[in-house]
Amino acid sequence: MDAHPTDVSAAARLAGPDEAISQEELALAARNHGLPLEALRYEITPPGLHYVLTHYDIPAADAGTWRLEVRGRVRRALTLDMAALRSFPAVTRRVTIECAGNGRALLSPRPVSQPWLVEAVGTAEWTGVPLRTLLDEAGAEPDAVEAVFTGADHGVERGVEQDYQRSLPLAVATGADPQVLVAYAMNGDPLPPQHGFPLRLVVPGWYGMAQVKWLREISLTDEPFTGFQQAVAYRLRQDAEEAGTPVTRIEPRALLIPPGFPDFMSRTRVVRPGPVRLEGRAWSGRPPVTRVEVSTDGGGSWTEADLAPPDSQRWAWQHWHSAWTATPGPHVLSARATDAGGHTQPLGQPWNRGGFANNLIQRVGVLCCEADA
Template sequence: MGHRLDDVSGPARLAGPEEGVSQEELALAARNHGMPLEALRYDVTPPGLHYVLTHYDIPYTASSSWQLTLGGRVRRSLLLAIADLKAYPAVTQRVTLECAGNGRALLTPRPVSQPWLVEAVGTAEWTGVPLRMLLAEAGVEPGAVDVVFTGADHGVERGVEQDYQRALPLDVAMGGEPEVLVAYGMNGAPLPPQHGHPVRLVVPGWYGMAHVKWLCDITVSDTPFTGFQQAVAYRLRQGAGDEGEPVTRIAPRALLIPPGFPDFMSRTRVVRPGTVALEGRAWSGHAPVTGVEVSWDAGRSWSAAHLDGGSGLRWAWRPWHLDWTATPGHHVLSARATDAEGHTQPLEQPWNRGGFVNNLVQRVPVLCLDPDDGT
């Protein structure tokens, strides 16, 4: 005997100094995907281009037979089919969603996990029922502190077999800013399988780990939730034994649409001399974005970009633009967002063992060709 989960499920670790990306990390990269950065051009990310991260498998779920239970410390439990959810007044919100591990693969040392560069982001129009409306109907009892959400995705992580579960503090779950949604629609259609079909949580302004997909149960608890994804994963730790701070809201980030055209293999961008229109998006889960600066000299100097939008879509990314006069040579472009609470992006990596909340400024290497080069 002796065939146990620990055989295939080891502890978290950091990559060694010269260690390339492993086949295990590559297996995650091949199935989860980022948003190709040229898709920053869309206000709402087209289907299939929005980033996706699933810890385990995408479960095979049928909308017609789905049941969402709501229980725990409530006066009356609810059993909700999708049709029941649709009978409530629908709320639609445009929300920019980002993975808490975005940027991880650029860290030194590199935490071994889903190896994101900077593209784990996307924006969608989510439609559903406000969570606070369902909680009000069930009637939250005194003493409740956390609301626990369970998805239908099942797997093992660091030796622990589990359904994916995350909790929100009661005040966040009951609050209206942000308006937490029990969502059954994405961009006017049913949720695709990989985005939580038929129902998921959407917590505007929070990193993706809070937006539980394939949502099958909501339980109000009078004790703080200590499940794996809350107490072990998704915490900011410097040392392996630290308790760590929980990962919550999205730190500000600006990304630019890589200008010109790419080399297939190096992904270096190529432009020709002259005016290059730089544009991109910026967002923050803490407060509205109030400024974006752009650098074309690898962060030595910065110029203020023009912020567009600001149309009251609080939880969606904001477009920005700035012209750059490209001269022949090698350049590194960057953009840096700042929000109304003064949060901004660091120029040195904000390292932690999980590689979370890493909003180091993007670096886009660009070659500007000599005037006489090419066609």
Template sequence: MAEKRRAPIVGRYTQEEVALATRNSGMPLEALRYDLTPAGLHYLLIHFDIPALETASWMLRIEGLASRPRDFGLEELRRMPSRTVRMTMECAGNGRGQTSPRYPSMPWMEEGVSTAEWTGVSLSILLNESKIKPSVREIVFHGADRGFDRGIEHSYSRSLTPEEAMRDDVVLAYAMNGAPLLPQHGAPLRLVVPDWYGMASVKWLERIEAIDGAFDGVQQALSYHFRSVAGEKGMPCTRMRVNSLMVPPGIPDYFGRRRTVEAGMVELLGRAWSGDGEVKRVEVAVDGAWQDAKLEASAGPHAWRRWTARWLAAKGAHELRCRATDASGAVQPLEPPWDVTGFGNNAAQKVEVTVR
């Protein structure tokens, strides 16, 4: 594969970046108030175009190293035992737009995260039924969306090891928050992989392929790696790093989004999540002084956790931040961790406010 690398961008943003930001959708941060992100507010990162798939003629094919390869129609999948998973999904590139130099891609500030309930069939049921062979090393998920990235034409495809793929909560979803899957979220069927960054949850699924090697597709072998220098092999992006966000308090300026808050007691509200274990602690800083926030009960093993903190706001300009710690002991850094392609930026959020 003749990979074409894109030169990093320094400083202000290019028209290509803005075109991606306009096409794709972030979750406005005030929507952190919802346990489940309402329809149309869940973030969207669509690499190519939303394909025009006909549910009536659509089939999911399971093929490759399987003793019983076969096709499944949507109605058959709907008749199988269903499973609903509540999960927080974050784009691996979330926060990329806050860095410079940065890789030419979607310039997320911090809105590339949301939580939904996905309903479908456990992938393990289909893999068992297809009798995947013991020699299988990876399960590849092929989407219907096609285009060029890094100079190479391909359909969007990703793989998982059989061990990851067989987790109960890995689901082939045909519904989202109790409603039929929308076209932009992968209808008629998508994969959802809890705890992992969103790139693993392949949309517009058409084909599942069991192979005995390592999948070398563009989105698996070239993109979605942590790299400290361009061109190195790097480490694959997998589970979401610990992260947290707050609802910016007060009211915004339309342009610049700076917040104005009334002096007095302010209830801060946010969410924290991690793909590496339960969120164990959230801290909030006002002008650099950290204190513990109040963590609410877990909303499930794969969902963000709600937190609150009280702040006696005094007149003047202030900087609010929040940071979470997960069960693995990982804490959010205060500055963006360096990555060539801008993946995994879980630096603590900053919210600038004026109290009056």
């Protein structure tokens, strides 16, 4: 019997009631990585601390031979090398990007996939060409409705061999705010390989699946894209049979920098009695965040934190802080963000089969105790 790529590729599934993390989930956790939560201290996430999720392999790429094709329902197809892309006026935007699957491993039942806890986020300054500039240059035909983006990463997923592809409605692709970027620099340097070298999409306010890395083609289409990553994956569904609704904008979330110091294995924090500054970052794909509240009793009561106003970088996270007087004993710390649209974080899990857009409130276990003599 002939072998097929589908032989190594299983259907999506939920973990059983007592099923712990599998070797396959662990292999993904070892490759990909989150933001160590103490790195929330940096307004701009330094290289290597920003979260990374790669569906397949990080492709080998040569900036000298890289070409971006703009084609499909356009009046003039374009083939752009890196020099051509750099010849357009560049813009730089500070953007917070979060993985759509952030929080998945805390769900019950747990969707079996990349097992994020709460740390799949980061903020960078991305520099590139506005996508609308390139589409103006190419000239969209009147019947164009979507832009389909193709990356150079290739693999199999739930039985489907594919290049990574996602689309955006043309109105989003050419929108003024947020402005979608075709980016070639991160924090002032060429993109690192794992962030899409030499070229990627940056869609402010959207979850990570929209931010196509290793971008090699943009194609305008006269009908909605129905590829795997658009119509099968990244849908909000309660049942496997549903068509579901697409994952788009980032739900509001606040994270706090775990105070004190950790135990190596449990990551439980130790703080001393007395004043403790609690601080962190909060963001939403429908900015700004308008309120952050803090709880030091596991969500029983909440205090409003001091929240930095949204500045000109409205697609980036906002800093917040709050004072706490720690008393001896165990505590559970949490923070909760609410955005301008009134969306807030739930205390109960927002469950769906993919574990997407899940902004369950963070819980940080802390033990307050005196220093040993």
